[in-house]
Amino acid sequence: MKTSEILFTLTRTLWSPKKLLKSSVLRNTIVLLGGDASARIISLVALTITVRSLGTASFGVLVLAETYAKLLDRIFTFQSWAALIRFGSMALGEGKPDEFRGYIRLGYTLDCLSAITGAAVAYFVAPAVGGLMGWSDEIVIACRLYSFLILFNATGTSTGILRLTDNFSMLAVQRFTYSLIRIAGVMTVTLYHGGLISFLLAWLLSECAGYIFLNLCAQYVISKNGWGSWWSSTSRLPKKPFITFAIWTNVTSTIDIPVKFLDVFFVSYFVSVDATGIYKIFQQVSHVLKKPTEPLIQVLYPHFSNMNVHSRPRHLLRSALKAVLALALVAFATATVLSASSPIWLxxxxxxxFRKYVLEFTIFMLVQAYAVAVTPLSPLIVARGLVRENFLIQAAANTAFLLCIWILGSKFGFVGVISAIGVHAFISSSLRLLMINKNFNSGDRAV
Known part of the structure; x- marks a missing residue:
């Protein structure tokens, strides 16, 4: 498909209300958005209470601990949900339920092994990381406590099952439930005048409870669909393709660590721990832009995968381009309104x-708006089977990010870190567009 054809199909079908309303992508996204929006409102209230109670310095410690645990979690936790969707959808489509049970068993095995390994590594390397970053003993202790979160995040396969079976309402309920537990914990700690560790435990336990709930939902779906006894499946699986796909998606996810997590560490290193707390608030507010796209991406990947399996490249590309343009319009409009009014409400x-950081907030929101607009490009590439190519794109973009953040962060502090994030978003999206154009013009469907 040529570039001119791409633009034509985009403009011709972008605003088709009847098709949009009938779309399972839109329907499932709305379900997830409903749960995510309510969860985010509750979580934002919990965050505000935490900041007001602890102050920016202690809140910065909590932010570093949470980021540290999720950084190690991202490194060691396999993205088994992506492999389950890709290979599980094929098994079910070919009428092989026992093979699907085998993939469930293989996925959970990877989940559990990676969770145990990640938690152990996170706990024991915290002092070394703290020494490298110049952290206090208080920060190191907080990081070790939050490392227990990784043990409970053996949820990749469960997430894949819920997405593959269109049980997005359960994902929405899970997010809402976890946010309720968090605000209940935060309010209890505030009532009893708790300190940093008490707030940390409230945050930690709420996330652990959310992971447990997610696994329970998946087991219910497994039982309901007659896939029980997956742990005793005797199906002879081609394990290598599944594991290879999971490894590549995990490596791709891991290579994205710099822009996802290290920005927080660089703020603490180049500016201060207090500034880390302020930066976390920026991130949380930007979730107004970013978080609504997460349900969309969760819905788009299985949707794109199914379209790719059924050899519908023109429809596949059209869906992706429509998503990019729609997200761009919404994201930049929202970022403009929030930035213009930030001197009042922030x-x-x-x-x-926060009055001193209005400029930084404005730049940050505009950068995030651009990053949000181009997010559908990644699941499109993965759905086409271009996992290795996606990895190379991420590697190039993150290498540029690390170079920019070290140079710009040391010279310009807050603004330098934010500018480096913008460089990453531009490079990764440009390379993905080039790859998509090449792949679709070749006329070969990746498998």
Whole structure:
């Protein structure tokens, strides 16, 4: 498909209300958005209470601990959900339920092994990381406590099962439930005048409870669909393709660590621990832009995979381009409104200190708006089977990010870190567009 054809199909079908309303992508996205929006509102209230109670310094410690645990979790936790969707959809489509049970067993095995390994490594390397970053003993202890989160995040296969079977309402309920537990914990700690460790435990336990709930939902779906006794499946699986796909998607996810997690560490290193707390608030507010796209991406990947299996490249590309343009319109409009009004509401909600960071907040929101707009490009590439190519794109973009953040962060502090994030988003999206154009013009469907 030529570039001119791509643009034509995009403009011709972009605003088709009847098709949109009938679309399973839109329907499932709305379900997830409903749960995610309510969960985010509750979580934002919990965050505000935490910041007001602890102050930016202690809150910065909590942010570093949470980021550290999720960084190690990202490194060691396999993305088994992606492999389950890809190979599980094929097994079910070919009428092989026992083979699907085998993939469930293989996925859970990878989940459990990676969770145990990740938690152990996170706990024992915390002092070394703290020494490298110049952290206090308080930060190291907080990081070790939060490392227990990784043990409970053996949820990749469960997530894949819920997405593959269109049980997105359960994912929405899971997010809402976990946010309720968090705010209940935070309010209890506030009532009893708890300190940093008490708030940390409230955050930690709420996330662990959310992971447990997610696994229970998946087991219910497995039982309901007659896939029980998956642990005793005797199906002779071609394990190598599944594991290879899981490894590559995990490596691709891991290579994205710099822009996902290290920005927080660089803020603490180049600016201060207090600034880390302020930066976390920026991130949380930007979730107004970013988080609505997460349900969309969760829905788009299995949708794109199914379209790719049924040899519908023109429809596949059209769906992706429509998503990019729609997200761009919404994201930049929202970012503009939030940035223009930030001198009023930002210090009122989070504290007077935020008056000094209005410029940084504005730049951050515009960068995030661009990053949000181009997010559908990644699941499109993965659905086409271009996992290795996606990895190379991420590697190039993140290498540029690390170079930019070290140079710009050391010279310009906050603004330098944010600018490096913008460089990453531009490079990764440009390379993905080039890859997509090459892949679709070749006329070969990747498998």
């Amino acid at each position: 210090p009122q909600i989070f504290g007077p200190v």
